[in-house]
Amino acid sequence: MQAKKANFFKRYSEARTAWLFMAPGLILLALFTFWPIIYSIPLAFTNYSVIGETKFVGFDNFTRAFSDIDFIASIKNSLLYMIIVPFIQIISILMAILVNRNIAGIKFFRAAYYIPVVTSMVAVSIIWGWLMSQNGVLNYLLMSTGVLSEKISWLSDKDTALWALMFITLWKGLGYYMMIYLAGLQSVPTDCIEAARIDGASTFQIITKITVPLLKPYVFFCTLISLMSAIRVFDEVFVLTSGGPGNATLTSSVYIYQQGFEQFEFGYSSALGLIISLIIMLMSIFIFVFNKKGGVNPY
Structure with missing residues (x-):
């Protein structure tokens, strides 16, 4: 009986310590993530005004959204942005395979590929904006x-x-996904690869028949994250083009920001945010269903 009590108090003490360490982060998430999400749901059904009177308008904001040409254009651009997802995954896997070697200086290359990830997107956008300007380095080289x-x-x-x-x-996201795939490669059993080489398998066959299948759980995770990031892209668009010229680069996140913080239509902006969240949720469900059917298997 005394041993059970001692184990209970020990587990309680460990759990309390863990919650205390997590408390600052959880408080920040509650204040700046969870509460805005919860508050935006009823806000989407109003014509919220900072100065005037807020009125309940039902589904008017949603009806307006589907007849809003600019919003439709922003959704199309956001969906078009997903074209980069397969490219970023393929290149990241190849980069991870490249740096998963025990050769001199490999840690330098791993760090170099990861530097863009930890660099501010605003700084990256400004640099690339200079490189891609009409009198920039890119035009000069080409x-x-x-x-x-x-x-x-x-x-x-x-x-x-x-x-x-x-x-x-x-360019900026390659290093992030490369590190995830590199972690996955570290868990791939080397005896399988060595056995394949002994049997005469080529490098291409090893990658396609052994490495990539064993990385499927990581591919699933990275694909889901990159799809969500592509739809919600904001920083580089806002800094470099603000959605222009015209609506050529207008994405859903930029348009929601413009409606909320430039036009001060917070109710309409919240409704647009809920629509985008629904699109992301449906895509996530589709990926999970694909996983359940065997597209991705845990190892």
């Missing part, structure tokens, strides 16, 4: 090598602006 015959305003041309932003997002 014209010097004969690839271009005239300068291109990469971020001011409606035909290239969104693709330029997608490239910046791709």
Whole structure:
């Protein structure tokens, strides 16, 4: 009986200590994440005004959203942004395989590939904005090598602006997913790879038949995270183009920000946020269903 009491108090003490350590982070999440999400739900059914009277408008904000040309354009751009997802996953896996070697200086390359991840997106956007300007380094290099015959305003041309932003997002995110895949590669049993080499398997066959299948749980996680990030992309768009030229780079997050903090239509902005959240939830459910059917298996 005394032993049971001692174990109970020990577990209680450990749990209390753990909760105390987590408390600051949980309080910040509650104040700046969970509470805004909860508060935005009833707000979406009002015409909330900071100065005037707030009135309940039912589903008017949602009806307005589906007839809002700018919002429809922002959803299309956000969905188009998902094109980078397969590229970022494939390149990240190849980078992880490349740095998963015991050679001199490999830690330097791992750190170098990860530097863009810890660099502020605002700083990255400003640098790339300078590189991609009409008189920037990119145009100079492409014209010097004969690839271009005239300068291109990469971020001011409606035909290239969104693709330029997608490239910046791709470049910055590679290191993050590379580290996740690298962690997965560390758990891949080396005897399987060695046995395959003894049997005469090529490097390509080892990657496609052994490495990638064993990384499927990591591919599932990274794909889900990158899809959500692509739909919610904000920083680089806001800093470099603010959705322009026209609506060429207008994404859902930027449009929601504009409606809420520039037009002060917080009720309508909340309704738009709920619609985007629903889209993300449906996509997540689809990925989980695909996983359940065997597209991804735990190892």
